[in-house]
Amino acid sequence: MLDIKLIREQTELVKYALVSRHMETGIIDEVIALDEKRRALILDVESKKAERNSVSKEIGRMKDKAEKEAMIASMRALGDQIDSLDEELKGIESNLYFQLATIPNIPNPDVPVGIDDKDNVVIRTVGEKKSFDFDPKPHWDLGPELGIIDFEAGVKLSGSRFYVLEGAGARLQRALIFWMLDLHIRQGYREFYPPWMVREEVMFASGQLPKFEDNLYHDAEEDFWWVPTAEVPLTGIMMGEVVDEANLPLNMTAYTACFRREKMSAGRDVRGMKRGHQFDKVEMYKYCLPENAEQELDSMVADAAATCEGLGLIYRVLLQSTGDLSFGSHKTYDIEVWAPGCQEWLEVSSISNIGQFQARRANIKYRPADGSALQFVNTLNGSGLGLPRTLIAVMENYQQADGSIVIPEVLKPFMGGIEVIRK
RNA sequence: GGAGGGAUGGCCGAGCGGCCGAAGGCGCCUGUCUUGAAAACAGGUAUAGGGCAACCUAUCGUGGGUUCGAAUCCCACUUCCUCCGCCA
Numbered sequence: 126m127l128d129i130k131l132i133r134e135q136t137e138l139v140k141y142a143l144v145s146r147h148m149e150t151g152i153i154d155e156v157i158a159l160d161e162k163r164r165a166l167i168l169d170v171e172s173k174k175a176e177r178n179s180v181s182k183e184i185g186r187m188k189d190k191a192e193k194e195a196m197i198a199s200m201r202a203l204g205d206q207i208d209s210l211d212e213e214l215k216g217i218e219s220n221l222y223f224q225l226a227t228i229p230n231i232p233n234p235d236v237p238v239g240i241d242d243k244d245n246v247v248i249r250t251v252g253e254k255k256s257f258d259f260d261p262k263p264h265w266d267l268g269p270e271l272g273i274i275d276f277e278a279g280v281k282l283s284g285s286r287f288y289v290l291e292g293a294g295a296r297l298q299r300a301l302i303f304w305m306l307d308l309h310i311r312q313g314y315r316e317f318y319p320p321w322m323v324r325e326e327v328m329f330a331s332g333q334l335p336k337f338e339d340n341l342y343h344d345a346e347e348d349f350w351w352v353p354t355a356e357v358p359l360t361g362i363m364m365g366e367v368v369d370e371a372n373l374p375l376n377m378t379a380y381t382a383c384f385r386r387e388k389m390s391a392g393r394d395v396r397g398m399k400r401g402h403q404f405d406k407v408e409m410y411k412y413c414l415p416e417n418a419e420q421e422l423d424s425m426v427a428d429a430a431a432t433c434e435g436l437g438l439i440y441r442v443l444l445q446s447t448g449d450l451s452f453g454s455h456k457t458y459d460i461e462v463w464a465p466g467c468q469e470w471l472e473v474s475s476i477s478n479i480g481q482f483q484a485r486r487a488n489i490k491y492r493p494a495d496g497s498a499l500q501f502v503n504t505l506n507g508s509g510l511g512l513p514r515t516l517i518a519v520m521e522n523y524q525q526a527d528g529s530i531v532i533p534e535v536l537k538p539f540m541g542g543i544e545v546i547r548k
Numbered sequence: 549g550g551a552g553g554g555a556u557g558g559c560c561g562a563g564c565g566g567c568c569g570a571a572g573g574c575g576c577c578u579g580u581c582u583u584g585a586a587a588a589c590a591g592g593u594a595u596a597g598g599g600c601a602a603c604c605u606a607u608c609g610u611g612g613g614u615u616c617g618a619a620u621c622c623c624a625c626u627u628c629c630u631c632c633g634c635c636a
Contacts, residue, residue: 167598171605178605181617185566193616200616367558367595492558496577499595 126225126485129160142231145238145447152224159221166217170210177203226329227336230482232447233456239446245459246446251430252439254463259526263466264517265397268294270528271546274398285395286387286402293546297532298405298516300539302380305407305432309509312428314378314409319358321381322349327361330487332453332479339388351384355408356506363412364487368502370494374413374421378509381406398513399471405512411505412489415481418503419456422478425507426458429474432510435535438518439463441470455480462514466521471514476507 132139132153140150180200187193237246268274273294279287290298310316328334328350333341342351352358359377368375383406387393394400409428413421426442433440445457457477461470481501484490490499523531530546537544 164598167605171598174606175604177616182566184616197616204616 126482127228127231128485129156129221129225132156132228133160139228139231143228145232145236146229146450147240147448148229152228156221156224156228159217159224163214163217163221166210166214170207170214173203173207173210177207223335226486229452230455230480232450232454233478235444236450236456237444237446239448242446242449244446244448245443248442248444248458250439250441251434254439255465255522257465261465261521261524262528263397263468264464264520265467267466267520267524267528267530271530271548273297273546276397283402286400288398288401293540293543294516296540296543297519297536297546298512300532300536301436301512301515301519302405302407303539304435304535305509306378306380308432308435309378309407309409309428312376312431314376314428317355317359317362317377317379319352319355319362319379319381321352321358321384323352323358323361324348325350327357327364330364331357331360331483332486333357336452340386342384342386352381353385354383354406354506354508355379355381356410359408359410359506360483360487360489360504363489363502366489367499368412368489368491370414370491373491373502374411374417377410379408379410381408397467398517399467401513407509407512409476409507409509412484412491412502413505414491415500415503418478418480418505421503421505422456422458422476425505426460426476429460429476429507429509433460433462433473436515436519436533438515438522440473445475451475451477453477453479453482455482460510462518464514464518464521466524467517471518473510473514473518474508477505479504479506 127139136153136157140153143150143153177200180196184193184196184200187196237244239245262270264274265276269276271294273290273292275289275291278289282289306316322344325334325348328341333350333353341353343349344351358381359379362377363375383404385402385404387400387402390400398404409425411421411425430440430442440460440462443459443461445454445459450457454477457475459472460474460476461472463469464471480503483504484501489502489504491502492499519533519536520530523533525531525545528548532540532544532546
């Protein structure tokens, strides 16, 4: 959520941000008009309240019965006016709030202006694509042949975009989760195990609602929302809190399943396990001072990159263009790993500096060490990494001519002696 | 699922429908004293919104209601605790 004062005082900047995201700017004018109306009403209703308060105090001290009755009557009338003004004000404020909640974050000036993900800029590519003396298979062939992925069973159980991992495949995914969490702990993150279902206000705080309801699963009976990413509970965990500056940055990591309806991506990536309705992810999250956010972003990118490197995967880092930048993001890097079987770069991590956008929605502040006024913290989040795609990359990169898969060195301690997955 | 009891500032904890943004204590900050510290003493110490400002408004778990006026009375909800039942 943007600061209404920013919109008021730097209108052109905010409008330009929307233009760079290919959005209409009319909402900005609407919001400003609402804000003006709101402030005029506040002026009016608050002066009436001040009068009522002071007269009410007098009434308490009055002796003369008749005079008292007259005062009470006139205050009753004033109270009615206040009620109707208050109601009008409330309507305007909730309208204003709702409009503000649908305005996306302002991109960092570094962010390249573009139409979509094709305009993302490759910052660097690390590693050489492995050469194979045979045709590397895609995971949707490899997995079933080895008996470690069962796509039919997924469909039988739950429909399309579901799959079952079994045997060494299930174990390999678990090994990845264990190893990644351990790595992030060594990188200075604190591990969390949050709920996977949250209240509506938590979804709102992280920016998933009200705009992206279509992509979320919701239990109507209990009014729970299933998390589409651990970013949601990790934002919610600090909702309404004030942190001492000395305790920043707060670095968190969490493993959760993620649930997404993928309505907006209908028909995309239907083959294999690139895009399921349920997938596992290890997430990294930071709360930090505004002045450190850029540097924390770089360090989180390095932490995610180290995850790829530890697994021996070829990866590239991209800077998202304004056309691809998510709703709440100020600046986002993607990390993609090369999958030789399906012959594509797979996005395994998206690392974003959200600025104060989420903190404002979630009301998360810090108390500056010098005792000055409370400020909103900045938040950052990044995958470290998304599991199915990392699993795909490992399978496809470590496959051998006979269809077996070698276990990457760092995962061996978690595989119970398995060094190669064979039929 | 049933019964009962709570929710007040950074923390603990008072609070009669008006003099309560809220006693008192702790903590923290500033000052006096001290070579320095501690102690003692004095003062200060919530958040947000509006206003150029003086200042005003709102907030005592959340949302409604009663009233000229609500931390205080009424209703609903959330949440915590205790007990009973059920259960992985």
